Amino acid sequence: MVRPSGTVRGRIMTTLQIITGILGSGKTTCLRHLLEGPGETQAGVVVGEYAEDGFDGGMIEASGAMVRQITATGRADMAKSYLDPTRAFVEEGIFPRVYIETSGVTEIAQVSAELANDPVIAKHARFAPTIVVIDAGAFTVHDTHFAPQLWAQLDVADVVVINKTDKAPTESLDAIKRRIQERNDEARIVYTYMGQVSRGVALSIPYEGFTPRAIRASWDGSLPAEFEAFVYRTSRVCYDRLMFGHKMLNLPGGQIARFKGILRCWDGARSINGLPGQLDWDNTPVAGDTRIAFIGIGLLAREKGICDLLDAELERQRDEMRSGS
Numbered sequence: 001m002v003r004p005s006g007t008v009r010g011r012i013m014t015t016l017q018i019i020t021g022i023l024g025s026g027k028t029t030c031l032r033h034l035l036e037g038p039g040e041t042q043a044g045v046v047v048g049e050y051a052e053d054g055f056d057g058g059m060i061e062a063s064g065a066m067v068r069q070i071t072a073t074g075r076a077d078m079a080k081s082y083l084d085p086t087r088a089f090v091e092e093g094i095f096p097r098v099y100i101e102t103s104g105v106t107e108i109a110q111v112s113a114e115l116a117n118d119p120v121i122a123k124h125a126r127f128a129p130t131i132v133v134i135d136a137g138a139f140t141v142h143d144t145h146f147a148p149q150l151w152a153q154l155d156v157a158d159v160v161v162i163n164k165t166d167k168a169p170t171e172s173l174d175a176i177k178r179r180i181q182e183r184n185d186e187a188r189i190v191y192t193y194m195g196q197v198s199r200g201v202a203l204s205i206p207y208e209g210f211t212p213r214a215i216r217a218s219w220d221g222s223l224p225a226e227f228e229a230f231v232y233r234t235s236r237v238c239y240d241r242l243m244f245g246h247k248m249l250n251l252p253g254g255q256i257a258r259f260k261g262i263l264r265c266w267d268g269a270r271s272i273n274g275l276p277g278q279l280d281w282d283n284t285p286v287a288g289d290t291r292i293a294f295i296g297i298g299l300l301a302r303e304k305g306i307c308d309l310l311d312a313e314l315e316r317q318r319d320e321m322r323s324g325s
Contacts, residue, residue: 018100019031022150033195046089087118135278136191157180159202161197163194230294272292
């Protein structure tokens with residue numbers, strides 16, 4: 001049991017906080033905002049990536065945090081556990097706060113239950129509110145194509161960050177808030193433009209003896225439909241970022257929840273992030289050849305078609321550059 005002073009036998013308690021959100025919601029941006037705040041002490045971060053390549057760990061390390069990253073996290077019986085890296089932070093006792101940024105397809109109630117039932121964590125840690133970040137501009141797409149995954153997170157949120165508010169009109173924001181409140185009337189709901197959530201709302205434990213909703217949810221073992229992922233890789237160079245972006249925005253068919261990664265352009269590598277119909281070019285410094293992770297439902301059957309389409313576009317650009325046209 002956590003003592004009111006926040007210590008157990010003289011040891012400072014570690015505060016654990018889960019940050020999640022469906023793919024592309026901006027949870028890493030939100031986490032970086034919390035890490036880089038004035039007066040913030042150094043923190044530990046466990047980062048989960050569903051794809052086999054991890055892109056977020058380096059961005060978080062740039063904020064001064066110590067990162068332990070899990071890639072190809074999987075789900076159900078194949079899921080990689082967040083327990084070991086989280087417990088390691090707690091046992092070391094170096095950081096007063098440890099964030100767990102899960103992959104966007106993680107069952108949060110499952111992760112929360114596993115952490116809460118660990119005896120080391122139960123003795124030396126306490127839980128801050130679970131933060132769920134959503135993309136206001138992509139809410140309708142996610143609610144239409146990935147509703148079980150979206151609501152499995154929102155139903156157990158303590159704080160909901162409606163992010164990227166510039167991508168949705170005010171009336172849509174109000175409608176999103178009402179939808180969430182109908183399902184989860186306990187959650188505190190805040191609006192942000194680029195993840196700048198209030199630290200008072202996000203970081204504080206609301207009352208003595210607080211238990212996150214995700215732990216109280218008592219996960220029953222059910223899981224939404226399985227996501228699939230693949231990584232597009234090439235050493236080809238992009239000479240026309242606008243046209244490549246157009247191809248990404250208009251990928252045919254299927255249910256793509258997110259793509260993110262690195263696009264190697266003639267003037268340097270660029271960070272790319274989005275979903276069909278929405279594309280963001282991140283200013284985060286990146287390097288290396290092109291590698292873009294695609295995550296969604298039914299994607300493995302479409303992997304070759306998507307890769308062939310992108311290869312053809314980069315080859316067209318190369319041939320056009322060589323011909324001088």
